[in-house]
Amino acid sequence: MDEAMWAFGRASGFIALALFTVSVLLGILNRSGRPLLVMPRFSISLLHRNIALLSAVFLGLHVGSLLLDSYAKLRPVDVLVPFLGSFRPFWQGLGTVALDLAAAVIVTALLRRRIGQRAFKAVHWLSYGVWPVALAHAIGNGTDVGSPWFFFIAAASALAVGGALVWRLSATFLETSRAREGNLR
Template identity: 40%
Template sequence: MSLLWYATRATGEVTLLFLTIVLTLGVLSALRVGGRRAPRFVLAGLHRNLTLAGLGFLAVHIATTVADSYAPITLTDVVVPFGSAYRPIWLGLGAVAFDMIVVLTATSLLRARIGYRRWKALHWAAYACWMAALVHALGTGSDVRSSLFLLLAGVCAAIALAAVAWRLVAAGPGNAGLRAGTGLLTLLAVLVVGAWTVSGPLAGGWARRSGTPASLLGKAGTTGTTDGTPTPRSTRATPSTDDGDERGDGG
């Protein structure tokens, strides 16, 4: 396996963690949380700096993904969703998340010009952006069956869900119907993603069903593990019609 592949995996997971922290800090800022030990300007600065750090890891994640010749992923696939030859839906959600991050960052820089109301309306998309990034990680990640990855994804999901719930509860007595509807929609989304994760990425045959090109499927040059997931011996393998791929993402 190449260093680029390891870098892609690591930076992708770290980026998801940063997105979760930034989302939570955004909720704290929206609720005007602050005090002597953590003044609001400190939270705002932390939110900004962690956003920039997350963008740095995201840039490395994208660069290593495109540079690694293992999967046919191009720069166009990074920006234009659902057109990739490699897992188009799940990679496409990553492109959607990236496009939304660019828009959210740009509008934050132009906040004074576009106005607070427009900026606030646009930044509701941050929740959808986080969800798209999570599903992208589950659908394309090669560590989905790893206990450490599942722990990371579970912790990030729990933190994000708690932040959303806190914002809905602490928003005040107004718009009770809207807040209740948003809460139910959020809960439904969590249940759908959870059910899909169990029946999709965690189930057998996901590599084939997710849209991995036939040229990358197979167990040639690999050894099987107890759960049927091939373990790589080298960075390349002779294609076959078997499910799974040589990078051990779980066929």
């Protein structure tokens, strides 16, 4: 049973990171105001939100399965307070930080209409910090880090998110010049 929980914990963590990567990329694309191939812009927003929620489900499965796994020795306090874990405490702590930040982003996204757009956007900017912290956790704490497939996927994800972030910060990011002018005010 422990081997199954350990394998499930690893797989669900990997899937959560992959889905978070897609969510970050779609979020940046959505903010640009551009369509994705034949998908209308509103569909990108819905896809971004649904993938973000699905990644949160896999993150919950990742943490939950490792709480039940006797090999991981993850305690409930390790899920809430970073850097207290018994196995690679720094890298495990980064996972806790990523989890806490992701929880803040998810809660504010779900309460978006109640807390207002300004508060939502302020917290949602944490997404740019969650992703690299989660990737660092996967590299430092993951047992598959030496595998060529993991290296390839981690490197491709880092290049994709890095490229999207450079585009996000560029002057050509927004779709129309009128939108750029409105964004500068």
